[in-house]
Amino acid sequence: MTFFLQNVVNALQWGSFYGLIALGYSMVYSILMLFNFAHGDIFMTGSYIGVGVATGLVALARTGALVLPNWIILVLTILISMFLTALLGIAVERVAYRPLREAPRASAAITGLMVGIILETGNLILLGAQRVKFPSLIEPASYEVAGVFVTNKKILIVGLSLALMLLLHLFVKRTKWGMAMRAMAFDYAVVPLQGVPLNRVTVLTFAIGSALAAVAGIFFGIAYPVLDPNMGILFGWKAFVAAILGGRGSILGACLAGFLLGFIEVFVATIFPSTLRDLIAYSLILLILVFRPHGFFGEAYSAQLRL
Amino acid sequence: MALPEPRTQSRGETASAGEPSSGMVRTLGRKIRRRLVSVPLLGWLMAGIVSVALEQALGARLASALGLPKIPVLFFLGVVKEPSLAPQTLAYVAFIYVLPCWLVARLATPVANAAASALLRLPLIVTAALHIALLYGSLHYWTELSDYRLLTVKLTLIGIILTFSLNLINGYMGEFSCSHPGFMALGAYGASLVSVPLFGKSVLFAGSPLLPAALGPYAFPVALAAGGALAAAGALLVAVPSFRTRGDYLAIVSLAFMFIVKSAVENTEVVGGPRGLAGQPDWATLPAVFAVTLLCIWIINNFVTSTMGKALNAVRDNEIAAEAMTVDTRRTKTIAFLFGAFWAGVAGGLFAHVLRYINPAMFGIQQLAEVLAMVYFGGLNSVYGSIVGAVSINLMSEMFRPLEMFKWIAIPLLLILVMIYRPLGLVAFKDFDLRTLFGPGEPEA
Numbered sequence: 001m002t003f004f005l006q007n008v009v010n011a012l013q014w015g016s017f018y019g020l021i022a023l024g025y026s027m028v029y030s031i032l033m034l035f036n037f038a039h040g041d042i043f044m045t046g047s048y049i050g051v052g053v054a055t056g057l058v059a060l061a062r063t064g065a066l067v068l069p070n071w072i073i074l075v076l077t078i079l080i081s082m083f084l085t086a087l088l089g090i091a092v093e094r095v096a097y098r099p100l101r102e103a104p105r106a107s108a109a110i111t112g113l114m115v116g117i118i119l120e121t122g123n124l125i126l127l128g129a130q131r132v133k134f135p136s137l138i139e140p141a142s143y144e145v146a147g148v149f150v151t152n153k154k155i156l157i158v159g160l161s162l163a164l165m166l167l168l169h170l171f172v173k174r175t176k177w178g179m180a181m182r183a184m185a186f187d188y189a190v191v192p193l194q195g196v197p198l199n200r201v202t203v204l205t206f207a208i209g210s211a212l213a214a215v216a217g218i219f220f221g222i223a224y225p226v227l228d229p230n231m232g233i234l235f236g237w238k239a240f241v242a243a244i245l246g247g248r249g250s251i252l253g254a255c256l257a258g259f260l261l262g263f264i265e266v267f268v269a270t271i272f273p274s275t276l277r278d279l280i281a282y283s284l285i286l287l288i289l290v291f292r293p294h295g296f297f298g299e300a301y302s303a304q305l306r307l
Numbered sequence: 308m309a310l311p312e313p314r315t316q317s318r319g320e321t322a323s324a325g326e327p328s329s330g331m332v333r334t335l336g337r338k339i340r341r342r343l344v345s346v347p348l349l350g351w352l353m354a355g356i357v358s359v360a361l362e363q364a365l366g367a368r369l370a371s372a373l374g375l376p377k378i379p380v381l382f383f384l385g386v387v388k389e390p391s392l393a394p395q396t397l398a399y400v401a402f403i404y405v406l407p408c409w410l411v412a413r414l415a416t417p418v419a420n421a422a423a424s425a426l427l428r429l430p431l432i433v434t435a436a437l438h439i440a441l442l443y444g445s446l447h448y449w450t451e452l453s454d455y456r457l458l459t460v461k462l463t464l465i466g467i468i469l470t471f472s473l474n475l476i477n478g479y480m481g482e483f484s485c486s487h488p489g490f491m492a493l494g495a496y497g498a499s500l501v502s503v504p505l506f507g508k509s510v511l512f513a514g515s516p517l518l519p520a521a522l523g524p525y526a527f528p529v530a531l532a533a534g535g536a537l538a539a540a541g542a543l544l545v546a547v548p549s550f551r552t553r554g555d556y557l558a559i560v561s562l563a564f565m566f567i568v569k570s571a572v573e574n575t576e577v578v579g580g581p582r583g584l585a586g587q588p589d590w591a592t593l594p595a596v597f598a599v600t601l602l603c604i605w606i607i608n609n610f611v612t613s614t615m616g617k618a619l620n621a622v623r624d625n626e627i628a629a630e631a632m633t634v635d636t637r638r639t640k641t642i643a644f645l646f647g648a649f650w651a652g653v654a655g656g657l658f659a660h661v662l663r664y665i666n667p668a669m670f671g672i673q674q675l676a677e678v679l680a681m682v683y684f685g686g687l688n689s690v691y692g693s694i695v696g697a698v699s700i701n702l703m704s705e706m707f708r709p710l711e712m713f714k715w716i717a718i719p720l721l722l723i724l725v726m727i728y729r730p731l732g733l734v735a736f737k738d739f740d741l742r743t744l745f746g747p748g749e750p751e752a
Binding site: 111 | 569
């Protein structure tokens with residue numbers, strides 16, 4: 001039982017990464033009906049931006065110019081990286097997606113894929129293939145609750161991720177901009193005629209998605225302090241599958257699918273040899289899609305309804 | 308994934324008309340273009356033969372006279388590697404390729420045009436055979452001079468098969484499939500599992516060939532077909548859940564399938580697991596690869612011009628309307644998908660026998676990006692597009708190889724530009740008509 005609970009804790013952390021990344025895919029997919037294949041690499045870039053910002057702030061604090069306790073550095077790192085990565089997401093939208101808005105969606109998917117490759121190669125060229133270490137900002141502490149070990153990092157990561165997901169949910173359901181997004185997901189063609197600024201809503205979508213990916217990247221850096229440029233591929237494609245599994249336009253669905261993927265992976269790795277992880281995870285996803293082709297919370301729709 | 312109606316703007320030569328360019332450049336461009344199309348294909352093939360013969364006779368001597376260490380292997384593409392030798396390389400290319408081509412195009416056009424018109428009166432198969440023989444002849448002698456050339460040509464031909472078979476799914480059918488590397492892997496391993504235990508040497512199997520090597524050439528088609536059949540069987544697993552509903556589920560299911568295949572191979576120790584499988588017999592010679600490529604183009608082109616192919620286009624343009632016009636959409640899509648997967652498997656089998664070593668890491672996201680790049684660069688729904696895409700991406704990636712990592716910045720950037728200015732690819736929606744292809748050139752006005 002404790003063994004099981006211990007793995008649940010691990011899976012929750014692992015699933016938070018997938019959930020946060022999947023949200024970015026899911027939002028773009030529901031509003032623009034577009035596969036944002038660059039998103040995995042935006043996540044990767046976001047985590048590198050996080051390393052840069054954190055390292056810079058730590059160095060600044062060490063010079064004594066400013067008195068910065070570690071928790072302020074962490075908060076600042078998260079906020080600044082979210083902002084910078086959101087700018088990156090907006091730039092990607094500008095370069096790769098906006099010029100192709102009238103083009104077939106497949107062509108836009110290709111430009112996204114290519115932007116992803118450029119981000120990844122650019123990272124390799126700038127930083128080389130060596131792995132980058134995330135500065136440790138949190139004094140590790142471990143608590144034992146009913147035989148299960150929980151670290152303060154895990155509590156922070158899972159708690160903040162859930163809070164962000166809730167915040168996004170409230171944003172989409174309660175605010176005017178959120179309503180604009182939902183309306184655009186419902187009908188992309190008519191909503192701009194009602195005075196909803198299409199470009200601004202799109203930019204906002206990309207910015208929010210990329211900012212969440214940056215948070216996921218920083219959390220990943222906190223939990224596993226070694227980053228490498230391929231993590232965009234490793235995580236991105238799986239989170240993409242999770243986003244679709246959640247159902248089109250469903251924030252709850254994307255989060256749940258992310259956590260489900262985390263659970264599957266952690267439990268497969270503990271029970272079977274870990275080389276079987278991808279095989280079993282993807283086979284289960286395929287099986288779920290056979291029985292629920294529109295994902296957990298998706299509604300039946302036709303891609304051809306979109307212009 | 309539905310493609311919209313191809314707009315006239317992205318269809319043909321008119322695209323450049325809207326761009327701001329000075330009048331002189333445009334007139335010059337039009338002049339060159341008219342000069343180029345006035346030469347029939349036969350003329351270009353003759354020019355190719357002349358160039359190759361010239362290189363065989365004079366290439367080595369010319370290279371040493373110019374101070375080049377060896378003959379430039381892939382035209383001027385090596386310039387990127389050694390910029391200091393650029394003038395010599397360009398001089399070599401000008402003398403061996405450009406000058407003879409220009410001369411032949413200039414002098415032999417009337418003869419070639421007369422010959423092309425005469426050939427058109429013969430049965431089409433004779434004309435086609437003559438053109439193919441000329442093309443193969445020039446490729447054969449061109450690749451004789453360097454093993455690197457031979458490998459590049461073989462991989463490019465395999466790239467054409469891959470591109471055309473994916474074009475069948477993504478272009479003609481208008482879906483978005485991501486599982487081509489998976490089908491390639493199935494084909495490569497399927498074909499190798501026939502050829503390696505029976506004819507090859509491998510530590511994994513008996514160690515010595517089970518059948519005499521003389522039977523090899525007959526077994527190669529069997530091995531390729533086995534690989535293709537395995538890939539098609541795998542495609543059935545993707546097709547059954549994906550085509551029950553409309554929408555984008557093929558993209559997800561096929562992506563998951565690709566990862567499943569890769570992971571499954573990695574976990575199968577019988578075929579070597581992540582270490583890969585070596586020892587394929589040396590069957591994939593240039594004639595074999597060339598013949599399979601031609602066969603593939605011929606058969607898939609027949610498929611897409613058949614009633615089934617027209618139904619496929621109808622499904623892409625409007626699935627509901629196609630269904631109303633008595634097209635069994637699910638059956639049509641499944642058959643086309645399996646057909647495309649079969650050829651991807653054949654390409655995978657050829658790939659395994661060209662490199663004579665395969666491992667599961669070869670069939671991952673990078674391969675997917677490459678195949679997708681070839682399809683969308685060249686152009687959807689077109690034979691020419693598939694050929695242009697496969698040849699240009701392959702040559703470019705050889706050209707940028709010395710740049711190492713910058714290669715993966717240069718090619719994606721180029722592809723983004725192509726997508727922005729011609730979203731359907733360079734030569735999309737162009738009919739493949741042999742009579743126009745083999746016919747005489749347009750007269751210069």
